[in-house]
Amino acid sequence: MVKENKYIPALSFRWLTPLYDPLLKWGMREENFKRRLIERAGVQPGQHVLDLGCGTGTLTVMLKQSAPEAHITGVDGDEEVLAIAKTKAEQARVDIKWDYGLAYNLPYPDRSFDVVVSSLVIHHLTSADKVRAFQEVRRVLRPAGGFYILDFGRPFSLLTKIQGAVMKNLEEAADNFGGRILPMLKEAGFDSASEAEHMYTLFGPVWFYESIKAKKIEGE
Ligand SMILES: C[S@@+](CC[C@H](N)C(=O)[O-])C[C@H]1O[C@@H](n2cnc3c(N)ncnc32)[C@H](O)[C@@H]1O
Numbered sequence: 705m706v707k708e709n710k711y712i713p714a715l716s717f718r719w720l721t722p723l724y725d726p727l728l729k730w731g732m733r734e735e736n737f738k739r740r741l742i743e744r745a746g747v748q749p750g751q752h753v754l755d756l757g758c759g760t761g762t763l764t765v766m767l768k769q770s771a772p773e774a775h776i777t778g779v780d781g782d783e784e785v786l787a788i789a790k791t792k793a794e795q796a797r798v799d800i801k802w803d804y805g806l807a808y809n810l811p812y813p814d815r816s817f818d819v820v821v822s823s824l825v826i827h828h829l830t831s832a833d834k835v836r837a838f839q840e841v842r843r844v845l846r847p848a849g850g851f852y853i854l855d856f857g858r859p860f861s862l863l864t865k866i867q868g869a870v871m872k873n874l875e876e877a878a879d880n881f882g883g884r885i886l887p888m889l890k891e892a893g894f895d896s897a898s899e900a901e902h903m904y905t906l907f908g909p910v911w912f913y914e915s916i917k918a919k920k921i922e923g924e
Contacts, residue, residue, distance in 0.1 A: 761789025
């Protein structure tokens with residue numbers, strides 16, 4: 705049976721949300737991979753950028769600080785984490801647009817963004833919702849726009865194979881650890897989809913997936 709519309713909050717259970725930032729900071733050394741994701745996305749001044757599943761807004765704030773002249777929007781399906789994100793942005797004195805919205809039903813018109821980034825969100829979605837979310841991202845991207853994902857992925861060493869064997873049971877992560885993210889991006893209509901590089905974290909191997917929307921699309 706295909707499971708759809710299952711919502712998994714930042715740390716699986718809402719009562720764990722206050723622990724999310726310390727866990728990511730100290731347990732996963734998030735700054736390393738979030739900084740790298742920002743480098744890979746190469747946001748230019750004036751571009752419109754969406755952080756899909758922005759959570760408590762750490763990546764979103766880092767993005768704005770690294771590209772102050774870009775227009776940054778964070779979207780998430782959990783009002784509680786969005787409230788934390790807003791406070792974080794106020795404290796950092798950066799101007800970010802925060803929206804409530806679901807990854808597979810984004811509240812934006814077609815071709816709204818030049819770049820979409822997403823960190824540690826895709827493994828929260830059921831298989832069907834992953835493909836639907838990728839279709840939504842493709843819809844809201846402008847032609848030649850880029851989708852830069854950081855998320856768990858296939859193991860690349862003995863240690864990460866052991867981690868993958870345990871972690872694939874977590875949330876909806878089996879597609880990630882089974883190496884099925886690229887085929888799903890292609891199924892959603894992205895012509896180009898690649899695994900750009902990987903990193904090791906305490907919770908398993910993470911990959912940087914990159915897809916570019918075609919410049920010209922027949923019939924669109
Ligand atoms: C592990 S957290 C990652 C947050 C942030 N991107 C980061 O890297 O710290 C996953 C986030 O995805 C959000 N999320 C899960 N399912 C979603 C959905 N269907 N639509 C929008 N956001 C979703 C959760 O609310 C949570 O904030």
